[in-house]
Amino acid sequence: MDTLLIEGVARLAGDFHASGAKNAALPCLAATLLTSQPVRLRNVPALRDIRTMTALLAEMGARLVWDEATGTVDIDCSGVFRLEAPYDLVRTMRASVLCLGPLVARYGHARVSLPGGCAIGERPIDQHLAAVEALGARIDLSHGYVDARARRLVGARIPMEMVTVTGTMNAAMAATLARGESVIENAACEPEVVDLCDFLRAMGAEIEGDGSPTIHIQGCEELAGGEFPVMADRIEAGTYLIGCAMTGGRVCFTKEELRHLHLPLDLLTRAGVHVADEDEAWVVTGPERLTAVDVTTAPYPAFPTDLQAQWMAAMATADGVSVVREEVFENRFMHVSELLRMGADIRVDGSTAVVRGVPALSGAPVMATDLRASASLVLAGLIARGETRLSRIYHLDRGYERLEEKLAALGARVVREGS
Ligand code: EPZ
Numbered sequence: 001m002d003t004l005l006i007e008g009v010a011r012l013a014g015d016f017h018a019s020g021a022k023n024a025a026l027p028c029l030a031a032t033l034l035t036s037q038p039v040r041l042r043n044v045p046a047l048r049d050i051r052t053m054t055a056l057l058a059e060m061g062a063r064l065v066w067d068e069a070t071g072t073v074d075i076d077c078s079g080v081f082r083l084e085a086p087y088d089l090v091r092t093m094r095a096s097v098l099c100l101g102p103l104v105a106r107y108g109h110a111r112v113s114l115p116g117g118c119a120i121g122e123r124p125i126d127q128h129l130a131a132v133e134a135l136g137a138r139i140d141l142s143h144g145y146v147d148a149r150a151r152r153l154v155g156a157r158i159p160m161e162m163v164t165v166t167g168t169m170n171a172a173m174a175a176t177l178a179r180g181e182s183v184i185e186n187a188a189c190e191p192e193v194v195d196l197c198d199f200l201r202a203m204g205a206e207i208e209g210d211g212s213p214t215i216h217i218q219g220c221e222e223l224a225g226g227e228f229p230v231m232a233d234r235i236e237a238g239t240y241l242i243g244c245a246m247t248g249g250r251v252c253f254t255k256e257e258l259r260h261l262h263l264p265l266d267l268l269t270r271a272g273v274h275v276a277d278e279d280e281a282w283v284v285t286g287p288e289r290l291t292a293v294d295v296t297t298a299p300y301p302a303f304p305t306d307l308q309a310q311w312m313a314a315m316a317t318a319d320g321v322s323v324v325r326e327e328v329f330e331n332r333f334m335h336v337s338e339l340l341r342m343g344a345d346i347r348v349d350g351s352t353a354v355v356r357g358v359p360a361l362s363g364a365p366v367m368a369t370d371l372r373a374s375a376s377l378v379l380a381g382l383i384a385r386g387e388t389r390l391s392r393i394y395h396l397d398r399g400y401e402r403l404e405e406k407l408a409a410l411g412a413r414v415v416r417e418g419s
Contacts, residue, residue, distance in 0.1 A: 004390040004404070006381030007413035008363055012249030014410045016240050018257040019045040019401040020071055021233035024195040026095045027169045028230055029053045029073070031196060032062070033102035034176060035203055036078040037225025044071045044230055045401045048394065052093040056085060060099075080107070087113040087144060093398075094118060097125055098166055101174035104137050104148040112146045119370040121329035127164045131171035134158045135178050155180030155219050163188050163299040168215070169196050176205040178219035187215045190300040191260045195231040202226045234260040235306045235372075236400060240410075241265070242307065243379050245273045245286040246314040251410060252281050263303055264311075267293050271318065292320030292357055298327050309335045309376035316344040317383060318357040326351050335373035338366040342384055363388040368395040375400065382412055 020043035030053070032039045044050060046068040054073070058064050061080040066073045083103050090096040090113040103110035115125065129139050129146060135153040139146060155178045158171050168188040173196075175182035187193070189211055197210035203226050206218035237257045244251040245268050258265060265282075269275060272287035292315055297305040305328035315322040316339055326332045333353055336346050341364045345356040363386035368374030374395045381388030390396075393416070396403060407414045 008384040010412040012410040018232040020230040030098035035223040040227040084111040101170035105177040127167035153178035160186040175217040184215040290318040292318040292322035296325040313376040334369035
C-alpha cells in the first residue's frame, strides 16, 4: 500500500487550479442512465471513485470511453441490460446508490445493494427509498438489496425528513421521467445539486428551484443526450485554501473556483488571512500564525462538513482556543487521534471538539481513515517539523486528483512511496 512522505515546514505559493468535482461528476455519470442518447461529460476528474462508477455503468451494459488526460467521458446507455448495482461495487463506494432513481425511472426496475456502514457515520438511505416510493415505486428489501419496481413513476410531493445531498439528487433524477409534476421539499441546496440539475436541463428536463429548499420538476417522456462540463471541485479548492492559510502561504485562486466558498473565506479572513481582489482571481495570503475561529458544520450554505477536518488541522497551531462542531455526521472526528500523535491539543466530547492551539506540530507516522481526514493529515504534515509518513492513502486517491503534483507546484515537498 502506498504511503505519502510530507516534509514540513512548507509555505504554499503559486497558482492553484481545481479539478472537476467528484461529488458532481458521480451523480452526472449516474444520470446518463436516464437517456438512450449519447452523452459527453467534460472536466471529469481522474479519481478512484470515478473509476468505480464507470466500472459500474459498464457492468450494466453502458458503452463508455474515458479520456483521463482531457477529463472527457463519452457514454452511451442505449445498451443497458443489467439493472443492478452489486454489493462488491457499492461497498467500495456508497455513491453507487445514485443509480437507484435513474434505473427505476427509466427501466421500471432497480436492484441496488444497501451500502452498509461507513467510517464517518451510519449513513442510512431511508430518504432515498422514501423518495422513489413517493413517486409510486414498490420497494422490497431482502438479502442486503433494495429491489424497486414501478410500471411508470408518477409525479408527487417528496418531503425530505432531513437535508440529504444524494437523497435530493436521487429524487430529482427519478422525477424527471415521472408522469406529472413533483415537488421536493426540504431539498439540499448544495452547488453539486444545482450542477446535476443543470446537466438534467441540458438533456431536456424541466426543473426549477434547485439551489433552494423547494425544487419543482415537470416529468417528461424521455431525455435527450448532450454535452456538459462538470463544475470545479469546491472541496478540493477549499482544502488548498486552508492549506495556504495555515502555511502562511500566498496562492492565487480563480474567482470561479472559490465562488461557493464564501463562508470559509469569511472565517479565514477573521482568522487573519488576507484576500486581495485581482480581476479574475483572488490572491490569498496567510498570516504568520492564524487566530482561532470556531466552526459548526451544517448543510450548504453553512460550513461544509467536508472541510471540517482540514479546518481542525489549521486550528491545531492557531493562536487561541477554537470549538469545532460536527452536526452532519455522527462520527467524523477520526482524524483527531492522528493529530494528537503530531502534538495537537484537542478534546472531543460527542459532536464537539475543543482545539487549544499549540506553537508547532511535529512530523510522525499517521494513518488515513477516510477521505477528508487524510486531507487534514496532509495539511498538518505541511506545517509539522520534520517528516510525516501518511499510510492508507487510497482514501486520498478517492477524492484528490494529482495531489502530490499540485502540492509540489505550490512549493511543498511531498513524495508518494509504493510498497
Ligand atoms: C454527500 O453525501 C457527499 N457525498 C459527502 O461527501 C458529504 O459529506 C455529504 O453529502 C454532506 O455534504 C457525495 O456527494 C458522493 P447526506 P450524502 O445524505 O449525500 C443522514 C466526501 O468527503 N441521512 O447529505 O451521503 C446521513 O446519515 C463525501 O466527498 C439519513 O439519515 O450525505 C447524514 O447524517 C463524504 N438518511 C445526513 O443525513 C438518508 O436517507 C446528511 O447526509 C440520507 C441521509
